[in-house]
Amino acid sequence: MKTTTVIGTGAIGTSVALALTRRGVSVHLEDVDRAAARTAQAMGAGSLDPPDQQVDLAVLAVPPAQVGSVLARVQESRMARAYVDVASVKKVPHDDVRAMRADPTSYIGSHPLAGTERSGPLAARADLFEGRPWVLTPSEATGQEVLNRALELVALCDGMPVVMDAGVHDHAVALVSHAPHLVSSLLAARLEHATEESVRLAGQGVADVTRIAAGDARLWGDILRSNASAVADVLDAFATGLGRAIGALRAVSDADADPAKRRGAQEDLEDLLREGNRGCARIARKPGTWRTELATVSVAISDKPGALAELFTSIGEIGVNIEDVRIEHAQDQTRGLVELVVQKDSAAELSRWLGAGGTWAVSG
Ligand SMILES: NC(=O)c1ccc[n+]([C@@H]2O[C@H](COP(=O)([O-])OP(=O)(O)OC[C@H]3O[C@@H](n4cnc5c(N)ncnc54)[C@H](O)[C@@H]3O)[C@@H](O)[C@H]2O)c1
Numbered sequence: 403m404k405t406t407t408v409i410g411t412g413a414i415g416t417s418v419a420l421a422l423t424r425r426g427v428s429v430h431l432e433d434v435d436r437a438a439a440r441t442a443q444a445m446g447a448g449s450l451d452p453p454d455q456q457v458d459l460a461v462l463a464v465p466p467a468q469v470g471s472v473l474a475r476v477q478e479s480r481m482a483r484a485y486v487d488v489a490s491v492k493k494v495p496h497d498d499v500r501a502m503r504a505d506p507t508s509y510i511g512s513h514p515l516a517g518t519e520r521s522g523p524l525a526a527r528a529d530l531f532e533g534r535p536w537v538l539t540p541s542e543a544t545g546q547e548v549l550n551r552a553l554e555l556v557a558l559c560d561g562m563p564v565v566m567d568a569g570v571h572d573h574a575v576a577l578v579s580h581a582p583h584l585v586s587s588l589l590a591a592r593l594e595h596a597t598e599e600s601v602r603l604a605g606q607g608v609a610d611v612t613r614i615a616a617g618d619a620r621l622w623g624d625i626l627r628s629n630a631s632a633v634a635d636v637l638d639a640f641a642t643g644l645g646r647a648i649g650a651l652r653a654v655s656d657a658d659a660d661p662a663k664r665r666g667a668q669e670d671l672e673d674l675l676r677e678g679n680r681g682c683a684r685i686a687r688k689p690g691t692w693r694t695e696l697a698t699v700s701v702a703i704s705d706k707p708g709a710l711a712e713l714f715t716s717i718g719e720i721g722v723n724i725e726d727v728r729i730e731h732a733q734d735q736t737r738g739l740v741e742l743v744v745q746k747d748s749a750a751e752l753s754r755w756l757g758a759g760g761t762w763a764v765s766g
C-alpha cells in the first residue's frame with residue numbers, strides 16, 4: 403500500500419495515519435473540522451493536500467452514524483480503490499452502506515479494539531494498535547482485493563486481524579466494551595454529587611473502573627444507539643447480579659436475621675466475588691498471550707472474486723471464529739493459500755467440516 407486518505411482525524415484516524423506514515427505510506431488527511439485536520443498534520447500524521455490520483459485505501463474514522471453517508475460521498479468521487487471504516491459497531495454501518503446505495507464491493511467494515519477515553523488528534527498514538535485485535539467484517543459482497551487491503555492496513559498498524567460476522571461482532575463488543583462503558587458511566591455518575599471529603603479519598607481502584615466514563619458522550623451515544631438491544635441484554639444479566647449483590651448485602655447487615663440466613667448471604671456475596679475472579683482471569687492482559695491457544699488450518703482457494711466470501715460463509719455455518727487470517731498468493735496468481743487461525747479446540751472440527759464437502763483442499 404502506497405497511498406491512503408484518512409477521513410476523520412480524531413483519536414483513531416490520527417493514530418492510523420501516524421502508524422501508516424511511520425511505515426512509509428503517503429497519507430492524506432480530511433476532516434469536517436479543519437482545526438482537527440491541521441493538528442493531525444502538525445503531528446506528522448500526513449498532508450492536507452488532496453491526493454492527485456486515486457489512493458489505494460480510504461480509512462473512514464468518523465462516528466458510526468456517519469459511515470454510510472461519508473462512504474457514499476467518497477465513492478462518488480472515486481477517491482480510493484478500497485474503503486474501510488473503523489467504527490465501534492458493525493451492523494449499522496453495514497446496513498447503512500446498503501441503504502445509502504454505496505458500493506458494497508469496495509467496502510469492508512473493521513474495528514480496532516484499541517482506543518482511549520480522549521477524543522481528537524492530540525489523543526492519537528502511532529503504537530495504539532500494536533498487538534491488539536482488529537476485527538474485519540467482510541460482507542458477501544466484499545471483494546477479495548479489498549479484504550487483502552484491510553489485512554495490509556492491520557499489519558502495517560501491527561494489529562492482529564480477526565475476521566468475524568458483523569452481527570457476531572456487535573454481540574461480542576456489547577459484552578466486552580459497550581456495556582462496560584455504560585456501567586463505568588453509571589458508577590462515575592455516583593461521584594457527581596458526592597461530598598468533597600469522599601471524592602478526595604478516591605484512589606487507583608475507582609480511577610480504573612471509571613476511566614472510560616470520561617469518553618465523549620455524543621460518540622458513545624451514537625455507539626450505544628447502534629447496538630442498543632445487545633447492550634440491554636448484557637445489562638439485564640448485570641442487573642440480575644446487582645440484585646443478588648444488593649440482596650446479600652442487606653441480609654449480611656440485618657442484625658435481626660437468622661444467623662444461618664446471614665451465613666448463606668455471606669457465601670453468596672463471596673460466590674459473586676469468585677465469579678468476578680474467574681471472569682477477570684479470562685481476559686488476556688498481555689497482548690498476544692491468547693495466541694498460545696491458537697492453531698492454523700490451511701485451505702487452498704482459487705484466486706477469483708467471491709472465493710474468500712464463500713469460504714468464510716461456509717465456516718460461519720459451523721460457528722467457528724476466525725481469529726486471524728493470512729493469504730498467500732501462488733506465483734501463477736490463479737490459486738491462493740488461506741491460513742485460518744482458530745482456537746486450538748476448533749481446528750480439527752473446522753478441517754473435518756471443510757474437507758467433508760469436497761469443495762476445499764484442507765491441511766492442518
Ligand atoms: N475512541 C475509541 O476508543 C475508539 C476505538 C476504536 C474505534 N473507534 C471508532 O473510531 C471512530 C472515530 O472515533 P474517535 O474516538 O477517533 O473520535 P474523535 O471524535 O476523536 O474523531 C472523530 C473525527 O471525525 C470527524 N468527523 C465527524 N464527521 C465527519 C464527516 N462527516 N466527515 C469528515 N470528518 C468527520 C470529527 O470532526 C472528528 O475529528 C468512531 O467510529 C469510533 O466508534 C473509537
Ligand SMILES: O=C(O)C(=O)C[C@]1(C(=O)O)C=C[C@@H](O)C=C1
Pocket residue numbers: 489490514515516517518519578579580614
Ligand atoms: O481503552 C479504552 O479507552 C477503550 O475504551 C477502548 C475501547 C474498548 O472498549 O476497549 C473502546 C471503544 C472502542 O470501540 C474500542 C476500544
